[in-house]
Amino acid sequence: MSSVAPSPARARKSRALSGTVRAPGDKSISHRSLILGLLAVGETRIEGLLEGEDVLATARGAKALGARVERLGEGSWRVHGVGVGGLREPLETLDFGNAGTGSRLMMGVVGGSPIEATFDGDASLRSRPMRRILDPLEKMGATVVSAAEGGRVPLTIRGPERAIPIVYETPAPSAQIKSAVLLAGLNAPGETVVIEREATRDHTERMLRAFGAEVSVEPHGPHGRLIRLKGEPELKPAAIAVPADPSSAAFPMAAALVVEGSEVTLEGVMINPLRSGLLTTLLEMGADIRLSNQREEGGEEVADLVVRAGALRGVDVPPERAPTMIDEYPILAIIAAFAEGETRMRGLHELRVKESDRLAAVHAGLLACGVEARIEGDDLVVTGEGRVPGGGPAVATHLDHRIAMSFLVMGLGAQNPVGIDDAAMIATSFPDFVELMRGLGAEIEIEIGERA
Structure with missing residues (x-):
């Protein structure tokens, strides 16, 4: 690195x-545009993409997993995706640099897919906890083949043939945990449910709907929400203005x-x-x-x-x-x-x-x-x-x-x-x-x- x-x-x-x-x-929208472009079948066009190092690491990750990713001009990108079930096993380690959001969301993608991938990053990312992402993915059938102490990167995840749909209550208010579970749930039959006691940023839910997934959201308790995702959709490409x-x-x-x-x-x-x-x-x-x-x-x-x-x-x-x-x-x-x-x-x-x-x-x-x-x-x-x-x-x-x-x-x-x-x-x-x-x-x- x-x-x-x-x-x-x-x-x-x-x-x-x-x-x-x-x-x-927006960095959150930029990461998700690339990831959902990877998971859609066909060409997604993105305008206004943040071209910071974190997002570029996610673009490289999407390419390593099989997407054709092309920069057309400043902030203008094209992603030709392979679909929810069409990911390619990467030949090399997925290096996310400092990108906490990109790495954690992509762990959800890999953790719900029948492939194996190794994740790594810079010194800062290596110090950040990943166990709270790995716990629900293991419940969905993923295997953590190896991980650094405390479940940190570098770590290797092997996803199941078909992810197991679960009902999961997030242990802390975290859009990253929620998003990882929902992305893994795309490859699960039936319904994946995430419960959050405090509502967190809802870009993943909004964008999944824009790409054709069935997602419903309802109130849960005084400040929380309950999110339902119907698994195994065929995501359609979308035009994204960030x-x-x-x-x-x-x-x-x-x-x-x-x-x-x-x-x-x-x-x-x-x-x-x-x-x-x-x-x-x-x-x-x-x-x-x-x-x-x-x-x-x-x-x-x-x-x-x-x-x-x-x-x-x-x-x-x-x-x-x-x-x-x-x-x-x-x-x-x-x-x-x-x-x-x-x-x-x-x-x-x-x-x-x-x-x-x-x-x-x-x-x-x-x-x-x-x-x-x-x-x-x-x-x-x-x-x-x-x-x-x-x-x-x-x-x-x-x-x-x-x-x-x-x-x-x-x-x-x-x-x-x-x-x-x-x-x-x-x-x-x-x-x-x-x-x-x-x-x-x-x-x-x-x-x-x-x-x-």
Whole structure:
């Protein structure tokens, strides 16, 4: 596997940011477009695909499993799929780099199919738990031939001739677990059922329907859902227009909120209710954000967001909101540092098993930049004073792209520059982050690493 030399970076207090930009295509939709294109019979066309390293790893995985995958132009791709039962056993290890979503969803695909495949990734992916994905797949008839300690990659999965349909209640709110089970259930006769006590992002359910699968969703308990999938469909190719990723749009949005005098318009941002927890929270904090031109693109609700800087106040973020904004807590913590008063983010246990222990990494970074913060159980509490000192040693990113981008955004509004130890991994989800931010007027300096 290739490696990238560290690229230290620094952001300094910027003048008012202004302009109109479009964030990269949504990463969740991009991964699923390639995977469902693989599982459909015929040609799927994708426009606006995120061409970050994580998604490109999924494209290579789809090709290794038998699909013809072709890039036609910037963000424009064609996938000629082989159907649910037509996967080819890969000749080589499926290397997913840093792609947690791509690897876990593809484990569901392999775990429900009569083939064997080995999964691996970079140092960060090798540290992430996979057992919660493997457990339901084993119930469906898959065999974990070998795995690193704790069920981590590298690991080898052998799928059954026909997967066993199961009723599975997810042990934690996780769209990745749910999606892996549903994808494995495509090759199972009868009905596969997933129960989640707290609703998570529903892109897999929406997109399965768009590709011709029979999927029903009904409420379950106060916050949960029950999803039913009829197995063994013949998926039909679809035309996918990938909306702008709200998790990526969060960074220029946050910068516009904390850099005095800024006004930025973000075009075509997905506002799916199960992905809009950050937007809800920022409005509660008093953020000046206006939604315009609301419409539907590729089966998802989108809108243009007009964001202006202004005074913010601390809020209490309830734990049941976590599934709708789990990737946005690092940047919310940065925004909270610029707000007046205490912001408590509750129920963040899931942050401990992301690309890094994001809870610990964000807390350490805040302290290094002179922000008062503490961890209480699974809660992160940030006390904002309307201004952030910044300065100090470079923040440790732990190979985590969201930590890297979050603290660079902090530097744009802090009194003193904020440095990070490595920006190389930003390319996994937002390859043009620095260019886009500079186009708005951001002052970011970066040393580009070389591939080893």
